[in-house]
Amino acid sequence: KAGVTQTPRYLIKTRGQQVTLSCSPISGHRSVSWYQQTPGQGLQFLFEYFSETQRNKGNFPGRFSGRQFSNSRSEMNVSTLELGDSALYLCASSLVGTAEETQYFGPGTRLLVL
Amino acid sequence: AQSVTQLGSHVSVSEGALVLLRCNYSSSVPPYLFWYVQYPNQGLQLLLKYTTGATLVKGINGFEAEFKKSETSFHLTKPSAHMSDAAEYFCAVTFTGGGNKLTFGTGTQLKVEL
Numbered sequence: 001k002a003g004v005t006q007t008p009r010y011l012i013k014t015r016g017q018q019v020t021l022s023c024s025p026i027s028g029h030r031s032v033s034w035y036q037q038t039p040g041q042g043l044q045f046l047f048e049y050f051s052e053t054q055r056n057k058g059n060f061p062g063r064f065s066g067r068q069f070s071n072s073r074s075e076m077n078v079s080t081l082e083l084g085d086s087a088l089y090l091c092a093s094s095l096v097g098t099a100e101e102t103q104y105f106g107p108g109t110r111l112l113v114l
Numbered sequence: 115a116q117s118v119t120q121l122g123s124h125v126s127v128s129e130g131a132l133v134l135l136r137c138n139y140s141s142s143v144p145p146y147l148f149w150y151v152q153y154p155n156q157g158l159q160l161l162l163k164y165t166t167g168a169t170l171v172k173g174i175n176g177f178e179a180e181f182k183k184s185e186t187s188f189h190l191t192k193p194s195a196h197m198s199d200a201a202e203y204f205c206a207v208t209f210t211g212g213g214n215k216l217t218f219g220t221g222t223q224l225k226v227e228l
Contacts, residue, residue: 004157031214033214033215035216043216043218090158099213100163101214103160103214106157108157
């Protein structure tokens with residue numbers, strides 16, 4: 001089975017721009033979660049989608065949004081980029097998103113905001 | 115709210131020596147605990163997890179961890195370190211009813227020396 005894939009792997013944007021990141025989960029997985037990883041704040045949960053619905057949300061401003069499509073692929077969008085949004089954005093998938101399930105992580109998208 | 119504390123942001127061991135990475139958690143309800151490893155420029159890979167049942171959990175690559183409720187700990191060990199174990203290790207927690215929103219520790223960078 002192919003693993004979780006994320007595109008693009010690297011991105012450079014400037015302040016004020018917006019960006020869209022994509023995540024394709026493992027085949028058959030319906031839950032997709034997004035995490036932000038920075039040296040200062042570590043790994044932080046952004047949100048989780050299941051069956052095209054946001055089911056759980058972390059403590060991030062409204063500039064961070066996401067969606068999930070009927071094939072379980074997910075995108076996250078960050079509008080009005082700030083320097084502090086520079087981070088590695090990780091996507092993880094699991095079958096149905098229960099607490100005890102293993103989440104499988106993709107390689108991440110590294111975003112640099114200049 | 116749950117939290118995870120990883121003592122020691124950097125740990126250095128000799129090849130063949132015991133690896134011990136510490137993780138303490140705080141949770142008002144029974145936790146589910148995970149250890150993930152991250153190699154440079156890669157996503158997270160699950161080493162092992164505790165949900166219910168046996169408190170000594172064996173994972174991949176010779177790692178194991180023991181859930182100790184009385185000590186609120188979930189330390190990761192490996193009897194004999196290998197050069198390939200050099201990576202960053204993250205402890206994470208969630209709980210029943212919390213979905214798959216993981217709360218991560220700040221990570222421990224493991225260095226293995228000859």
